[in-house]
Structures are given as structure tokens and as C-alpha cells.
Amino acid sequence: MTARIGVVTFPGTLDDRDASRAVRLAGAEAVPLWHNDGDLKDVDAVVLPGGFSYGDYLRAGAIARFAPIMEKLVDAAHGGLPVLGICNGFQVLTEVHLLPGSMVKNEHLHFICRDQTLRVENAETSWTSEYRDGEEIVIPLKNQDGQYVADEYTLDMLEAEGRVAFRYVGWNPNGSRRDIAGITNERGNVVGLMPHPEHAVEAGFGPDSRESGRTGTDGLAFFTSAIKNLLATA
Numbered sequence: 001m002t003a004r005i006g007v008v009t010f011p012g013t014l015d016d017r018d019a020s021r022a023v024r025l026a027g028a029e030a031v032p033l034w035h036n037d038g039d040l041k042d043v044d045a046v047v048l049p050g051g052f053s054y055g056d057y058l059r060a061g062a063i064a065r066f067a068p069i070m071e072k073l074v075d076a077a078h079g080g081l082p083v084l085g086i087c088n089g090f091q092v093l094t095e096v097h098l099l100p101g102s103m104v105k106n107e108h109l110h111f112i113c114r115d116q117t118l119r120v121e122n123a124e125t126s127w128t129s130e131y132r133d134g135e136e137i138v139i140p141l142k143n144q145d146g147q148y149v150a151d152e153y154t155l156d157m158l159e160a161e162g163r164v165a166f167r168y169v170g171w172n173p174n175g176s177r178r179d180i181a182g183i184t185n186e187r188g189n190v191v192g193l194m195p196h197p198e199h200a201v202e203a204g205f206g207p208d209s210r211e212s213g214r215t216g217t218d219g220l221a222f223f224t225s226a227i228k229n230l231l232a233t234a
Contacts, residue, residue, distance in 0.1 A: 001231060001234050002027075002028060002029050003027075003028040003029065003044045003045065003226070003227045003230045003231065004028065004029045004031050004041075004042065004043045004044050004045075005023045005028045005029070005030060005031065005043060005044060005045045005046070005047060005223075005226065005227075006030075006031045006032075006033040006040060006041060006043035006045070006046040006047070007019045007020045007023065007030055007031070007032060007033060007046075007047045007049060008033045008034075008035065008046060008047070008048050008049070008069060008073075008089075009032065009033065009034055009035065009049075010035040010051070010053035010054065010064045010067060011035065011053065011054055011055075012051050012052040012053045012054055012055050012056070013049055013050075013051035013052075013053060013088070014049075014050060014051035014052065015049040015050040015051055015086065015087070015196065015198060015199075016032075016049045016051070018049070018196075018198045018199060019047045019049040019086065019198045020032070021198070021201070021202075022197070022198040022201040022219070022220070022222075022223050023047065023223055025201050025202060025220065025223070026201070026220060026223030026224045026226075026227055027224070027227055028223070028226075028227050031043050033046070033069060034069070035053075035064070035067040035068070035069055035070075036067065036068050036069070037068065037069045037072075038068055038069075038072070039072060040069070040072050040073065040076060040081075044081075044082070044230045045081065045082035045083070045084070045126070045226050045230060046073060046076075046081065046082070046083045046084070047083075047084045047085075047086065047089065047198075048083065048084070048085040048086065048088070048089025048090075048092050048093065049086055049087075049088070049089055049198065050086045050087030050088045050089060050142075050196055050198075051087070051088045052088060053088050053092065056088075056145065059095075060088060060091040060103055060145040061088060061089075061091030061092035061093075061094065061095040061103070062095050064088075064092045064095070065092060065095040065096045070092070070096055073096075074096050074098060077098050077185075077189065077190050080187065080189050081189065082126035082127065082189045082190075082226050082229070082230070083098065083189065083190045083191075084127050084190075084191050084192075084222065084226070085099070085190075085191070085192035085193075086192075086193065086195075086196055086197065086198060087142070087143055087146075087193075087194055087195075087196060089192065090103065090182070090192030090193055090194055091103045091145065093190065093192040094192070098185060098190050099183055099184075099185060099190060099192050100150060100154050100157075100158070100183075101148055101149060101150035101154060101183070102148075102149055102150070103145050103146065103147065103148060103149070103194075104145060104147045104149055105144065105145055105147060106143065106144060106145070106146050106147050106173075106174040106175060107147055107174060107175025108174075108175070110144075111142075111143070111144040112141065112142065112143065112144075112146070112173050112174065113140070113141070113142040114140070114141055114142075114173065115138050115139070115140055115141070115207040116138065116139065116140070116141035116168065116173060116181075116195050117136055117137070117138050117168070117169040117170050118136065118137050118138075118139065118166045118167065118168060118169060118181050118182075118193075118195060119134065119135070119136050119166065119167045119168075119169045120132065120133060120134065120135045120136075120137065120165070120166060121133070121134075121162075121164045121165055121166060121167055122162055122163065122164065122165045122184060122188075123135070124162075124188060125165060125184045125188040125189070125191050125225075126188055126189045126191070126225065126226055126229050127191040127222050127225050127226055128165060128184075128191065128221075128222070128225055129225045129228065129229060130221035130224050130225040130228065131221055131225070136169055137200075137218035137219070138200070138207040138209075138214060138218050139195045139196060139197050139199065139200040139206065139207065139218050139219045140195060140196045140199040140200060140206070140207065141173060141194060141195040141196065142196065143174065143194055146173070146174035146176070146194045147174045147175045147176050148174075148176035148177055148180045148181075148183075148194070149176075149177055150177060155177055155178055155180075158180075158183055159178070161186065163183050163184050163185070163186065164178070164180055164182075164183055165181075165182040165183055165184045165191055165193065166180075166181040166182035166193050166195075167179045167180060167181055168180075168181045174194070176194075181193055181194055181195060182194065182195075196219070197218075197219025197220075197222040197223075198219060198222075198223075199219065200216055200217060200218045200219035200220070201217055201219050201220040201223070202216065202217065203215045203216050203217055204216060206218065206219065
């Protein structure tokens with residue numbers, strides 16, 4: 001069996017081809033999904049990639065939530081379909097309430113682009129099982145509306161339920177509450193994060209370091225995790 005992972009493109013999406021390449025490098029079939037599609041084409045998982053859907057003219061991800069494909073995606077996610085939202089995709093997941101909280105302008109009000117260290121806080125989701133709890137990875141970060149916010153009740157709930165998936169290490173680049181870089185839903189099939197694992201899947205192209213032994217592929221395990229879990233339940 002070859003896993004089929006859909007990659008959704010909205011008007012303004014930038015990183016759909018990068019996400020599709022990451023899916024293929026991990027060993028799955030990348031299935032293009034258009035925002036206006038009426039079905040999910042029998043995919044086994046879905047990636048909502050980064051970009052500026054609909055130009056972020058209203059609020060990041062706020063218009064994308066009304067795309068026809070999102071109705072199908074929300075229903076499928078509630079049924080257990082693995083869904084990964086990266087950057088703008090994370091924003092979309094909060095707008096459709098598959099994940100709690102919201103994304104607002106970076107605290108410093110500037111666009112930021114850098115290699116970012118993250119700590120894996122939950123290695124038991126559909127997208128993180130190939131990592132270890134406490135493992136630190138380095139993947140690119142690039143955003144303008146990257147500050148994760150939620151009320152104290154929600155933040156306490158996420159902490160208590162182990163639903164903080166990733167936390168910024170060394171420096172909080174956008175002012176996100178409690179250094180949160182990514183979260184998961186209760187079931188662990190839906191994960192959203194601001195940094196871009198799809199830009200760290202191929203040696204020589206992602207953040208690497210001779211001193212640490214990093215090869216630039218710290219993001220690949222997102223995609224291999226999903227494939228492994230899909231094959232295990234096939």
C-alpha cells in the first residue's frame with residue numbers, strides 16, 4: 001500500500017509544491033487538492049500548507065475556512081483523518097475550530113524568517129511519532145501573523161492534556177503564549193504549527209550544522225510519522 005496524502009491549494013498558497021515534495025520524499029503519493037473541490041479524493045491524510053490564503057485580506061485563514069473543501073475536511077478530521085496545518089494552514093485550522101486559540105500579528109509587528117529550534121513536547125500524535133519527547137529539531141520559520149494566543153483557561157487545558165506539540169527554544173520569535181509553536185487536538189490526528197517542516201526534508205537544503213550533526217532533514221519525520229501510522233492501521 002502507498003499512502004495518499006492530499007495537499008490543499010488555496011488562492012495565495014505558496015508552499016504547496018514544497019509540501020508535495022516532502023510527501024514524496026517521505027514515500028507517499030502527493031494528491032493535489034483544490035480549494036473548490038467537493039471531495040477529498042479518497043486521501044489518507046491531508047496537509048494544509050503555508051502561504052497567504054486569499055491574501056489574508058480579512059484575517060489569516062479566515063476566508064479559507066469557507067472554501068468548499070474545508071467542509072469535507074472538517075468532517076473527515078472529526079472522523080480521525082490525519083491533518084497537518086503548517087503556518088497559514090495552522091491559522092486555517094484555528095479558524096475552523098479544529099484547533100483552539102488564534103493567530104495574530106507577531107509581537108514585534110515585523111515579518112520574520114529564520115532557522116528556529118523547537119522542542120518536541122508530544123511525540124504521540126499522527127504527525128510526531130517518529131520523534132522523541134524532548135527532542136530538539138531545527139526547521140525554518142517565516143511568518144507575519146505567527147503569534148499564538150488563547151485565554152488562560154485554554155492554555156491551561158492544552159498544558160494539562162499534553163496538547164502542546166512543539167515549543168520554541170532559545171528565543172520566542174513572535175510572542176506566542178507560553179512559547180507555543182504547535183498544538184494538537186485531543187485525538188492527536190490534527191496538528192498545527194507555525195514553522196515549516198517541509199523546508200527541512202532534504203540534505204543540503206534545510207538547516208544543517210557540522211557541529212551538531214544536523215543534515216537539514218529535521219522536518220522529514222513529520223511526514224514519515226504520518227505514513228507509518230497510516231500503514232499500521234491499514
